Amino acid sequence: MKKNVFWRFLFIGATILIAIIFFLPNTPLFKYMPDWWQKNMPNKGIVLGLDLQGGLHLVFEVEGDKAVKTTVERYAYLIKEGLSKKKLQTDVKMEGAGIRITPSSQEIANFVKENYPVLEATSSGQDLVLNISSKEAERIKDNAADQALETIRNRIDQFGVAEPTIQRQGQNEIVVQLPGVKDPRRAIDLIGKTAQLEFKLVDEESPIAAQLPQSIEPSEEQTVLQQFADKIPADDEILFERKLNRETGVVRKAPILLKKQAVLTGDSLSEAKVSLDSRFGEPYVSISFNAEGAKRFEEITGANVKKRLAIILDNNVYSAPVIQEKISGGNAQITGNFSMDEAKDLSIVLKAGALPAPLKMLQNVTVGPTLGSDSIKAGKVAGVVGTLAVVFFMILYYRMSGVIADFALVLNIVLLFGAMASLNATLTLPGIAGVILAIGMAVDSNVLMFERIREEIRAGKPPRSAVDSGYDKAFSTIFDSHVTTLITAAVLFQFGTGPIKGFAVTLSLGVAINLYTALIGTKSIFDLITTRYKIEKLSI
Amino acid sequence: MLEILKKTNIDFIGKKYITVIVTGILSIIGVIAIFQIAMGRANMGIDFAGGTSVQLKFEQPVPLQSVRSALEAGGIKDFELQEIPTENRVIISTKKAEGDLNKIADGITAALQQRLPDKKYAVDSTTAIGPKVGSKLRSDAAKAIVMATIGILIYIAFRFKFQFGVGATIATFHDVVAVLGLFYLMGKEINLIVVSALLTIAGYSLTDTVVVFDRIRENLTKQAKETLSSVINRSVNEVLSRTIITSLTTFLAAAALFLFGGEVIHDFALAILLGIIVGTYSSIFVASPILLLWKKDRPFAKK
Numbered sequence: 091m092k093k094n095v096f097w098r099f100l101f102i103g104a105t106i107l108i109a110i111i112f113f114l115p116n117t118p119l120f121k122y123m124p125d126w127w128q129k130n131m132p133n134k135g136i137v138l139g140l141d142l143q144g145g146l147h148l149v150f151e152v153e154g155d156k157a158v159k160t161t162v163e164r165y166a167y168l169i170k171e172g173l174s175k176k177k178l179q180t181d182v183k184m185e186g187a188g189i190r191i192t193p194s195s196q197e198i199a200n201f202v203k204e205n206y207p208v209l210e211a212t213s214s215g216q217d218l219v220l221n222i223s224s225k226e227a228e229r230i231k232d233n234a235a236d237q238a239l240e241t242i243r244n245r246i247d248q249f250g251v252a253e254p255t256i257q258r259q260g261q262n263e264i265v266v267q268l269p270g271v272k273d274p275r276r277a278i279d280l281i282g283k284t285a286q287l288e289f290k291l292v293d294e295e296s297p298i299a300a301q302l303p304q305s306i307e308p309s310e311e312q313t314v315l316q317q318f319a320d321k322i323p324a325d326d327e328i329l330f331e332r333k334l335n336r337e338t339g340v341v342r343k344a345p346i347l348l349k350k351q352a353v354l355t356g357d358s359l360s361e362a363k364v365s366l367d368s369r370f371g372e373p374y375v376s377i378s379f380n381a382e383g384a385k386r387f388e389e390i391t392g393a394n395v396k397k398r399l400a401i402i403l404d405n406n407v408y409s410a411p412v413i414q415e416k417i418s419g420g421n422a423q424i425t426g427n428f429s430m431d432e433a434k435d436l437s438i439v440l441k442a443g444a445l446p447a448p449l450k451m452l453q454n455v456t457v458g459p460t461l462g463s464d465s466i467k468a469g470k471v472a473g474v475v476g477t478l479a480v481v482f483f484m485i486l487y488y489r490m491s492g493v494i495a496d497f498a499l500v501l502n503i504v505l506l507f508g509a510m511a512s513l514n515a516t517l518t519l520p521g522i523a524g525v526i527l528a529i530g531m532a533v534d535s536n537v538l539m540f541e542r543i544r545e546e547i548r549a550g551k552p553p554r555s556a557v558d559s560g561y562d563k564a565f566s567t568i569f570d571s572h573v574t575t576l577i578t579a580a581v582l583f584q585f586g587t588g589p590i591k592g593f594a595v596t597l598s599l600g601v602a603i604n605l606y607t608a609l610i611g612t613k614s615i616f617d618l619i620t621t622r623y624k625i626e627k628l629s630i
Numbered sequence: 631m632l633e634i635l636k637k638t639n640i641d642f643i644g645k646k647y648i649t650v651i652v653t654g655i656l657s658i659i660g661v662i663a664i665f666q667i668a669m670g671r672a673n674m675g676i677d678f679a680g681g682t683s684v685q686l687k688f689e690q691p692v693p694l695q696s697v698r699s700a701l702e703a704g705g706i707k708d709f710e711l712q713e714i715p716t717e718n719r720v721i722i723s724t725k726k727a728e729g730d731l732n733k734i735a736d737g738i739t740a741a742l743q744q745r746l747p748d749k750k751y752a753v754d755s756t757t758a759i760g761p762k763v764g765s766k767l768r769s770d771a772a773k774a775i776v777m778a779t780i781g782i783l784i785y786i787a788f789r790f791k792f793q794f795g796v797g798a799t800i801a802t803f804h805d806v807v808a809v810l811g812l813f814y815l816m817g818k819e820i821n822l823i824v825v826s827a828l829l830t831i832a833g834y835s836l837t838d839t840v841v842v843f844d845r846i847r848e849n850l851t852k853q854a855k856e857t858l859s860s861v862i863n864r865s866v867n868e869v870l871s872r873t874i875i876t877s878l879t880t881f882l883a884a885a886a887l888f889l890f891g892g893e894v895i896h897d898f899a900l901a902i903l904l905g906i907i908v909g910t911y912s913s914i915f916v917a918s919p920i921l922l923l924w925k926k927d928r929p930f931a932k933k
Contacts (some may be wrong), residue, residue, distance in 0.1 A: 141894075149763060151762070274756070275732075278732065450760075451730075451731040451732065451758075451760065452731070452759075452760040452762055452763045453731075453758065453759050453760060453763045454731055454732060454735075454756065454757070454758040454759075455755070455756070455757045455758075455759075456753075456755060456756040456757075457754070457755045458752060458753055458754050458755060460687060460752060460754060461685065461687070461754035461755050464717070464892065465892050465894065468890055468891055468892030468895075469891060469892070469895075471890040472886045472887045472889070472890040472891040472892075472895075473886070475886040475889070475890055476882060476883040476884075476885075476886030476887065477883075479882040479883070479885075479886060480879050480882050480883060483878070483879060483882060484879070487875070519892075519894055519895060520823060520826065520894075520895070520898065522891075522895075523887055523891060523895050523898055523899065526883050526884075526886060526887050526891070527830070527880065527883055527884060527887070527902065529883050530879050530880035530881070530882060530883025530884060531834070531879075531880050531883075533879045534837070534876040534879060534880065537872055537875045537876050537879065538841065538872055538876065541869075541871060541872035541875070545868075566844060567840060567841055567844045570789060570837075570840040570844070571836070571837035571840050571841070573785060574782060574785060574833045574834075574836040574837060574840070575830075575833040575834060575837070576833075577778065577781040577782055577785060577833060578778045578781070578782070578829045578830060578832055578833030579830075579833070580781070581774050581777045581778040581781060581829060582774065582778075582826055582829055582830075584774070584777070585770045585771070585773055585774035585777070586770075586774070586822075586826065587767070587822065589823075590822060590823070590826050593826055597830070
């Protein structure tokens with residue numbers, strides 16, 4: 091053992107060097123390193139958590155039930171079309187989450203069974219009730235979550251955020267982390283917008299259309315809807331257009347009676363970009379349809395000249411211009427008193443596509459950059475004060491041996507930061523607390539050993555063998571105490587959220603490294619001293 | 631050598647009344663706290679209860695009362711205000727989280743902008759947690775506590791004989807329950823970070839117990855004539871100084887966190903500080919006497 095003291099020091103030196111290399115990217119020195127170093131050596135270091143660098147942590151629930159409902163609605167529409175093509179007289183309508191066909195017949199039942207095997211049919215009296223199979227519903231929900239993830243990723247990519255994290259969590263949740271976002275509100279709106287673009291024909295023939303009020307207060311929407319709920323034709327619906335008075339800034343809503351069935355949707359878009367109105371310099375979004383969409387747009391406009399076509403986004407009417415003539419080429423404009431940012435964000439969401447189902451926000455943690463930097467400052471102060479307090483106490487109490495323990499403590503801190511940097515671990519505010527606690531615990535191992543060595547000296551052993559037996563006898567206690575702390579840290583890592591995970595990481599790394607520094611670090615120094623010099627009395 | 635304690639010879643086992651009184655009081659408070667938490671009557675953090683919290687940093691000092699009246703006039707209901715006066719920071723929190731999660735936070739900033747337009751501020755942080763996430767975090771925390779308990783139990787069972795295992799387990803539970811009780815008594819918020827602190831205490835308080843138990847075990851194998859209570863007393867006295875010093879160094883670090891670590895860490899550090907004190911007490915006054923519950927005088931004799 092004694093001969094390899096040199097090798098042990100070499101090993102300790104090497105670990106320090108490696109730790110420093112890994113931690114270098116977190117220091118201002120890294121900028122001055124040569125190019126080849128910055129490229130080829132570790133260059134990421136410790137990552138700051140959202141609570142320290144500021145940013146957004148959002149959790150959304152994808153409302154998969156709505157995606158299922160949309161699918162069922164589409165089936166209802168297709169079945170209705172299919173049956174009327176076959177000249178089968180019947181009524182198809184939505185009922186709860188299913189479809190009811192009144193009255194049904196063997197032929198209708200066969201038609202549904204052949205074409206829509208995912209629908210489970212049960213007859214109730216004369217009627218046929220169709221429900222989507224639970225397996226298919228699960229598939230749709232799962233698909234919706236996948237698609238939503240993809241769509242959100244596209245939107246964020248175009249919005250431009252450095253190193254976003256977008257992940258699925260559980261069955262229907264999506265976690266979005268956006269570090270360093272300046273305008274959290276805008277980012278949230280951008281992600282959360284369903285962006286379901288639809289074109290619907292305005293129903294001007296129904297006598298109800300003329301009875302609708304010209305414009306109302308935004309708060310009166312529900313009243314109007316209730317008032318006309320029973321009167322409007324079954325295939326129609328009322329949506330509202332936002333009217334902004336440019337001079338007064340007053341917002342009013344205009345109810346519009348529309349054909350429920352969308353003639354064209356955002357699925358047919360190929361491009362969306364911001365353009366400026368030549369007269370007022372006001373931004374608008376110009377969209378282009380893909381080939382199929384363009385053809386359909388041409389057909390619709392051709393068949394409905396002099397009628398109004400409403401452009402609807404997420405059930406809000408943006409405009410409802412009168413079709414002057416057949417429009418070919420597949421271009422259209424969405425206007426609506428946008429600001430530049432609004433127009434830009436709208437073009438982003440249209441390009442990235444609609445979410446397959448609305449998102450419901452479950453959690454929003456937004457941290458501004460000042461709080462983060464204040465937290466880091468506070469953490470540094472606490473860390474320095476805590477370390478100094480422990481260092482001075484050890485020297486005061488154990489004299490030279492305390493200095494050795496302090497050396498181990500510093501080694502511990504260096505290696506801890508090196509290990510975190512090598513793992514590109516995330517440092518959070520509780521993580522800083524973990525580091526500081528680990529500093530307090532780090533000297534515990536040495537305290538246990540020193541106390542044991544003192545006992546051995548009291549029992550009359552010479553320094554050399556007092557150190558050896560002190561280490562041997564304290565080992566099991568030290569090991570036990572580390573294991574119990576590691577157990578709780580592991581549990582915290584498993585169940586904790588981001589910041590708490592950071593705490594678990596720093597605490598467990600700190601404790602594990604402590605085992606190394608206490609057993610190899612301080613022991614080597616003691617060995618060096620007791621073998622090189624004839625020590626009569628240990629300073630302990 | 632400098633010693634906090636010279637060789638001591640305190641009759642810890644004889645001081646059973648300390649154990650009974652202190653542990654009795656701490657346990658009763660703790661049990662009440664657990665009961666109140668289970669009944670939903672404790673001060674739970676918004677991460678568990680669901681709700682919204684907005685932290686603002688004002689450029690100038692702002693009287694809390696004016697913030698309160700601005701919010702009340704703005705139609706914000708059932709909110710709590712907390713002030714960090716040295717930093718001009720104000721935390722507004724409400725435990726309502728229905729409908730649109732961002733609505734309350736938006737309402738708070740809108741109310742302040744409208745009623746206190748001359749008080750400039752920056753939004754430090756906004757936390758809005760829906761009821762679903764709240765209940766998930768609650769169950770996660772409960773799972774974590776159960777898992778940590780099982781983990782510690784397995785380790786103790788593996789490492790110690792049965793009687794020691796019981797003593798260590800009871801001492802560990804005692805510490806966690808006591809700190810929870812003290813937090814409840816102080817009206818502190820029970821949130822995720824406090825639960826993390828409690829788990830850390832569970833791990834750390836075991837350290838002190840292990841130190842004492844290791845020595846008792848060692849001494850039991852040495853002398854066959856001594857009575858168990860005298861072995862325990864001697865062992866506790868022998869390791870008393872190191873039990874106190876290991877706690878003291880961690881206490882120093884936690885105290886630095888408590889004093890300088892900032893608002894978020896404050897309660898966490900407080901829990902750790904309390905945990906260290908209670909843990910040191912329990913390893914001496916709770917864990918060891920439990921060994922005596924096995925009345926046979928030398929139940930752990932050499933194999």
